[in-house]
Amino acid sequence: MEKVIVLGTGPAGLTAAIYLARANMKPVVIEGDEPGGQLTLTTEVENFPGFETGIMGPELINNMRKQAERFGAEFKRGWVTEADFSSKPFKLKVEGLGEVLTEALIISTGASAKMLNIPGEKELLGQGVSTCATCDGFFFRQKKVVVIGGGDSAMEEATFLTKFADEVEIVHRRHELRASKIMQERAKQNNKIKWNLNKTPIEVLGDGKKVTGLKVKDNDTGEEHIIETDGIFVAIGHKPNTGFLNGQLETDEVGYIIVKPGSTKTNVPGVFACGDVQDNQYRQAITAAGTGCMAALDAERYLEGHATQDWSQTL
Incomplete structure (x- = not known):
């Protein structure tokens, strides 16, 4: 059984993995058929802070992944076909990996442009x-x-x-x-x-x-x-990648996961959502990364069972 699993390897999922790995949470990151998400389809990215002359989308994703791996995040390839949040630990059916159990789950599966x-x-x-x-x-x-x-x-x-x-x-x-x-x-x-x-x-x-x-x-x-x-x-819309949830999480009419204001918490304790899968407004790499950070801190707080924590110790 895993302590925490991150679904997705876009900016949100990789940022979550970096924070969790640095906090010694030993995250397992499951990447699907399109590792890196929409950034891998982008050429030059000039609006992500820290890159004065821009950076290619695939290179930015690759750098984030290496950073997560450096701190101990483990990456596995698979496609989640079914999730069961009815009891704990949570159960995931992953094509290529079989059934996987986890104490906490971060969903960062993104949204695909139509x-x-x-x-x-x-x-x-x-x-x-x-x-x-x-x-x-x-x-x-x-x-x-x-x-x-x-x-x-x-x-x-x-x-x-x-x-x-x-x-x-x-x-x-x-x-x-x-x-x-x-x-x-x-x-x-x-x-x-x-x-x-x-x-x-x-x-x-x-x-x-x-x-x-x-x-x-x-x-x-x-x-x-x-x-x-x-x-x-x-510009004909986006579709959040939430089909595998089978209605177990609260979503809006389109399928975006609804999180509690000011957090990444879903209606199921221990399940968190970040990135474009819960954002139908901004859909930017930097906002996705920000919510990935939030999800990692929320998950860490959940796993440690504390109401408050000094987050400066994990930064």
Whole structure:
């Protein structure tokens, strides 16, 4: 039986592992099919403190992992298919590892950006295709970009991108937008934002190194045409990776885990959540890392059974 298990190896899970390992909690970190999470799909990261000239996403994740391993965190590869929180210790069924027992659990399985699943999209991810304007907008100064989506997220991404790009074109498959009226009005009042509604994206085009265009189909006429662009931001929502929980934890209507305010505690004592799996607002590497720290301290407090603790001893 393990003392504490961390699910996920993004910034949240790895930060939790670093803190737990330094506190001699001997954490076991289970990484799934996409080790490192969304940062491994990112090229240059320039908004993570401490890197003056930026750092590549995979390199940042690799550094965090090595740091956790240095202090004694153990990494295992597997995919959690089922969890049982009905009694203690908690039980996890892990594909590749069998049944695993743990006294405490930190869930940092993240949220996956919904993708269009059209030709060229996956191949050019990180080479002009992005799912995060805050992360990658800076690289499109004085460029033309396309934002795909019609909800609040798409309007927010498009508005943010106008700080950098010369032109932002919103492509949506319907005539009507799903975004709230206030978000629509804000976007419509921005003269850098153009509109291309009732169009279905069917292919991302590139020259082998970067995005060059987006092929769309007019839903009324069936005609296809190409929108020339330097970048494509897919903003059709995120899906938290919580399916394996089978409703045992309190979540919102989308599936994000609900934690008690000011903590990472879930409705099940001993189970904690951090990173994008409980954050549908910020979804940044640095905020994920911060909640990973919080989860480690919360878990340590739980395991030691103390109401208060001098955290300075573990920093």
